[in-house]
Amino acid sequence: MTGISAREVGVEFDGRVALRGVSVELTERRIAVIGSNGSGKSTFARLLNGLVAPTTGSLTVHGLDPAHQARELRRRVGFIFSNPDAQIIMPTVAEDVAYSLRGRGLARDEVRDRVTAILERFGLAAHADAPAHALSSGQKQLLALSAVLITEPALLVADEPTALLDARNTRRIAAALLDELPQQLVLVTHDLRLAARCDVALWFDDGRLIAQGSPAELLARYEREHA
Amino acid sequence: MIALYRTGTGPLHRLAAGPKLLLFAVIALTLSLLAPTLWMLGAALALVVAVYAVAGLGARELGRQLWTSRWLIVIMLVPQLIVLPPVVAVANTGRVVAIILLAAAVTLTTRVPAVIEATERGLGWTRRFGGNPALVGLVLALTITTIPVIAGFATVIREAQAARGARMRLTTFVVPLLVMSLRHADDLGDALAARGVE
Numbered sequence: 001m002t003g004i005s006a007r008e009v010g011v012e013f014d015g016r017v018a019l020r021g022v023s024v025e026l027t028e029r030r031i032a033v034i035g036s037n038g039s040g041k042s043t044f045a046r047l048l049n050g051l052v053a054p055t056t057g058s059l060t061v062h063g064l065d066p067a068h069q070a071r072e073l074r075r076r077v078g079f080i081f082s083n084p085d086a087q088i089i090m091p092t093v094a095e096d097v098a099y100s101l102r103g104r105g106l107a108r109d110e111v112r113d114r115v116t117a118i119l120e121r122f123g124l125a126a127h128a129d130a131p132a133h134a135l136s137s138g139q140k141q142l143l144a145l146s147a148v149l150i151t152e153p154a155l156l157v158a159d160e161p162t163a164l165l166d167a168r169n170t171r172r173i174a175a176a177l178l179d180e181l182p183q184q185l186v187l188v189t190h191d192l193r194l195a196a197r198c199d200v201a202l203w204f205d206d207g208r209l210i211a212q213g214s215p216a217e218l219l220a221r222y223e224r225e226h227a
Numbered sequence: 228m229i230a231l232y233r234t235g236t237g238p239l240h241r242l243a244a245g246p247k248l249l250l251f252a253v254i255a256l257t258l259s260l261l262a263p264t265l266w267m268l269g270a271a272l273a274l275v276v277a278v279y280a281v282a283g284l285g286a287r288e289l290g291r292q293l294w295t296s297r298w299l300i301v302i303m304l305v306p307q308l309i310v311l312p313p314v315v316a317v318a319n320t321g322r323v324v325a326i327i328l329l330a331a332a333v334t335l336t337t338r339v340p341a342v343i344e345a346t347e348r349g350l351g352w353t354r355r356f357g358g359n360p361a362l363v364g365l366v367l368a369l370t371i372t373t374i375p376v377i378a379g380f381a382t383v384i385r386e387a388q389a390a391r392g393a394r395m396r397l398t399t400f401v402v403p404l405l406v407m408s409l410r411h412a413d414d415l416g417d418a419l420a421a422r423g424v425e
């Protein structure tokens with residue numbers, strides 16, 4: 001039961017419509033979400049791990065119903081935000097990553113080994129005992145990624161993960177997300193070059209999913225309309 | 228005040244988090260209950276100096292902690308000096324400062340995960356009465372983690388205002404700080420939920 005399936009999903013906040021009638025079946029590995037400010041991209045992303053509940057319609061994410069299995073879903077779906085500072089829970093880098101494994105009944109050594117491995121993978125091993133807030137923004141996003149991926153989620157949702165990063169750090173995060181992950185990825189982004197590297201693109205406008213298809217085609221149209 | 232952990236091998240570093248927190252609670256409580264005399268103040272300050280010396284934190288760290296608490300000292304001392312005899316005002320303020328410095332000694336020598344673990348174990352019994360020890364531990368961790376962030380906001384605001392030639396006033400400082408902090412709290416709440424914290 002992999003993939004995302006939405007049937008006529010609508011979301012309202014105090015009578016204000018954020019998403020309307022979204023129906024989609026997604027089994028591709030890398031899914032780009034594009035659209036102008038306020039079009040409903042983040043709302044769609046947040047539906048996928050139960051941060052937001054559908055007001056109408058039905059949704060299945062990797063076999064789970066977010067409305068009734070939110071806790072289970074959050075264990076299976078990782079989420080990366082754009083604000084690098086607001087994702088840090090523990091004071092040091094290693095402690096923050098280890099925090100993701102709490103309550104899983106793992107032995108101390110096991111936790112330490114897994115933390116070391118993931119920090120090495122993302123080039124943070126030298127900073128393991130450093131205060132997390134002393135990292136650069138790019139390193140903080142890599143830390144957020146480490147803290148999420150250490151739980152081996154089936155789906156990773158990233159809402160503008162590179163919004164606050166420079167070109168070099170954007171490349172590093174993009175490589176990690178687009179080239180190095182085995183799991184399904186939903187990438188919300190205003191950076192069309194990143195969207196172009198995905199397998200499918202979704203285009204939101206005024207709360208509606210107005211187009212879906214191969215990124216090359218869709219992005220060309222999107223750029224034409226926003227020129 | 229609340230400080231980040233500093234690596235070390237002194238006796239205070241080696242003391243387990245549970246007993247250390249318990250010891251701190253007992254001392255803090257005792258200091259709060261004693262009468263506000265110069266004897267009490269002298270004993271409290273001697274204890275602080277002894278703790279910093281034994282823990283290997285040194286006079287430098289003690290000075291730094293005192294310096295970070297300077298505004299708090301002023302805020303506590305001035306109104307008391309107006310309404311209370313000077314000895315009482317000084318002794319009252321001194322004991323609070325001593326407790327703050329001892330709290331800093333605890334956070335300087337204890338890793339946060341150890342503090343959380345000890346808190347969760349120590350408060351385990353409150354679960355029967357609807358308590359949530361895991362939440363207490365988390366709030367503790369977040370407080371320590373968030374202090375540098377808020378301090379960073381303060382710097383950003385001061386610099387932005389200086390860049391525009393604005394003079395520092397309390398209202399023009401507190402309001403943006405509050406707004407930024409609330410925004411941060413909002414984002415942090417999302418991140419916590421996404422990381423499976425209920």
Ligand SMILES: Nc1ncnc2c1ncn2[C@@H]1O[C@H](COP(=O)(O)OP(=O)(O)OP(=O)(O)O)[C@@H](O)[C@H]1O
Pocket residue numbers: 013016017018035036037038039040041042043044
């Ligand atoms: N928690 C909320 N409460 C009220 N309204 C909200 C909330 N979250 C989103 N909205 C509204 O829903 C609409 C869609 O917002 P959303 O954040 O999904 O857009 P977005 O495409 O992510 O925009 P951006 O590119 O600016 O991030 C907007 O009109 C927004 O004001």
Ligand SMILES: [Mg+2]
Pocket residue numbers: 041042043159
């Ligand atoms: Mg958004």
